[in-house]
Amino acid sequence: MRSHRVPVRWKIAALAAACGGLVAATVGVMVHVWTRWDIQSRAEAEAVNSLYSAVDTYRRGDVLSDGIQVDPPGLPTALREPPDGDRHTAYDDRVEGNVGPSMWAAQRVGGPGSKVLAFQVNMGPRMYDLQRLDMSMAVASLAALAVVTPLAVLGSGVLGRRLHRVSQTAGRVSAGDLDARTGPTKGRDEISDIAAAVDAMADGLARRLHSERRFTADVAHELRTPVGGLLAAADLLPAGETEDALRARIRDLRDLVEDLLEISRLDAGAERPARTPVPLDAVVREAVARTGLPTEVVTTAKPVVRTDPRRLERIVGNLVVNAHRHGRAPVEVTVTEHTVTVRDHGPGFTADLLREGPRRFRTGARERGGGHGLGLTIALGQARVLGAELRLGEAGDGGAVAALHLPQD
Known part of the structure; x- marks a missing residue:
């Protein structure tokens, strides 16, 4: 089953949105911090300047300007005992009604026990502006x-379509x-390089x-003539075990040559x-009978199919022979x-064969017997010619299963 995948266009769009959000957040934090610092600096300067003028006025005995307080009850603790002659400031985050947070400036006028002049700058409106x-x-x-995210989706869609090609x-x-x-692709970038490399x-x-x-x-064409000559020469040998063994080997060689020729035509x-x-x-019954091998044929339906009977017999015959040669009896054919x-009831197909499909001159595990690995290759090639599908699998209770699904036309 194919796992769920996320198209690259959405990944690029998500990356663009994430980068844009990160930039916006960074700029927003920097602006917020700088603006808050500027507000506090201006409020502190205003409080210090106002207090500076008020101290001279207080010492002359004149009337203090508005906002100047003497020993105010709301003065922050840190400013209640400032050294004489020194102006100090403190930030007060308390909010009472419409007042606060505030910036205070305070200075003691006279010796110890004398009055403390203070000036409060209400930063509430400025913080509201922030x-x-x-x-x-x-x-x-x-x-x-x-705005940026849809544009990133559209832009990445072009890249995605090129990669999809x-x-x-x-x-x-x-x-x-x-x-x-793939052919020529637009642009001169890594995607064009990949397309050219694939081509x-x-x-x-x-x-x-x-x-x-x-x-x-x-090779197969060149071998047909000498193999035919060997088979004719074997007929001249005197009858006996040697002659029978030699003829059997020559027939095997002839069958191998014919299989190679068939594979070359299929390729x-x-x-x-x-x-x-x-x-x-x-x-199917005719194909099984031609193999001469003991095989049980079970029919659950008798449909009439439109196909090439010679190729169908070739596929079924190869599968039956392969089951007997590499598996174990009983071999069953179900229609x-x-x-x-x-x-069959043998050791079953190997994991490599099930994953990669049949390969010529490779039979898989040793326990499935010897051979050239051409039977399944030919069966698979002939199935493709018929437009059929050949599936290889494992039986639940052991053994190899080959299922040929013919087109329903």
Whole structure:
């Protein structure tokens, strides 16, 4: 089952939104801190200047200006005992009604026990302005994110579509379509480099596979004549065990050559099915009978399918032979609606074969017997020619299962 994935366009958009939010938050905090410091600095300067003028007035005995208080009850504790002649300031975060927080400036006039002059600057309106500034910046940041995020989605969508084209090409190549290419892509960036690299990889892979297929076909064609000569020469040998063993080995070699030729035709895509309506049960029973191996055939339905009977017999025969050669008896063939299942009671298919599919000249685990690994490869190739699907699996109680699902047309 394919795990849930998040498109790259949404990842880029989320990254852009996160970066934008981080920048907005950083700027907002810096502005808030600086503005608060500026408010306090201005309030402190105002309090000190007002107190400076009031001290001279108080010493002359003149009337004090508004806001100057003598020993006020609300004076912060830190300013109640200031040294004589020194002006001190303190921030008071108390809020009483419409007053507060405040900045106080105080100075003792005279010796110990003399009066303390103080001046209070109400910072409430300025702090309210700071709150409004914070709110305005928050709204502006959200509005900017609301504009930037869709733009990031649109911009990243272009990158996502280009990457998706490259991904589709790579997927088609891995599925066996060696003609798949991405082609020229817009832009001169890393995505263009990736697309060019995938196309170059597909070109190199196509050349190598074409060379291997041509080599296999050439070798098989060249071997047909000497193998035929060996088989004819064996007929001239006197009857006996040696002659029988030699003829058996030569027949095996001939079958191997024919299998290689068939695989080369399948690889070249030169095979075309000759479809005709046939009874599925009868074709399967004929294919099993041709193998000459003891196999039980169970029919739960007798549909008529439109397919190539020769290729269908080849697939079923290969699966039955493979089950007997690499598995253990009993081997059972079940025919249902458009499905043929071959099951043995051996050690089952290997994990590599189930994961990667059949490969020529590789039989998997040693306990499944020897062979060239061509039977399943041919069966899989012929199934593709028929437009069918060959699935390999494991039985619940042990053994290998090969299910051929024919198209319902």
